[in-house]
Amino acid sequence: MSPAAPRFGAQNPARLVVLISGRGSNMQALAECCEREAWPAHVAAVISNRPQAAGLAWAAQRGIATGCVDHTAFAAQSDPRAAFEAALREAIDAHAPDLVVLAGFMRILGADFVQHYAGRMLNIHPSLLPAFTGLHTHRRAIEAGCRLAGSTVHIVTPELDHGPIVAQAAVPVLPGDDEDRLAARVLRAEHVIYPRAVRAWVDGAWWLDGGRVRHAPGAADDLWHFSPRP
């Protein structure tokens, strides 16, 4: 596969649908970059699986379409996960997304759902993958004695937190760090790296080739970030 010609412009901006479960600060960073830097892209909708997610209120206040598909509402169905994912897919596809952006979306997604968005769904995971897939990444990094921690933007594949890596940010683990301090440092780096990864996708500056991400000349330089010791 080779790089595609840029598909998006001012007249046909990329439609980003962002999935959140809570605070939504990565979604905010993305929406703000889109606006401030006049990207040929916009956040078409923000959808949560939790009605009380703070990010939903922020998005609504900015005039961004919002939606909620509450996963707890499907508990009585014979296959609650399948029913939830069918409803979620419908809610997302109503906004005709070019790219689905998971930003602190805390539900594991099944293979059929992932397949439907194959190659056009990104996630940000708060570790330097392939280390520390799953939960409690900061606590596990501290307990393992890591000197560096960070975050990874990757393409979503059916295997949790294992898809091809698009971008990474590294931060130091400092003496006296606890989970919250480290999480805050990683989050600041996420707000740099996630918008860059999405912008580079919009610009056609990276693409998937045989399970690996390839970059246009020079484009890879924007897709890593290192926060030096404060």
Ligand code: GAR
């Ligand atoms: C972020 O740190 C993100 O990497 C993490 O949740 C946080 C969401 O923050 N995602 C995961 O753990 C996914 N497995 P935000 O709601 O402020 O963007």
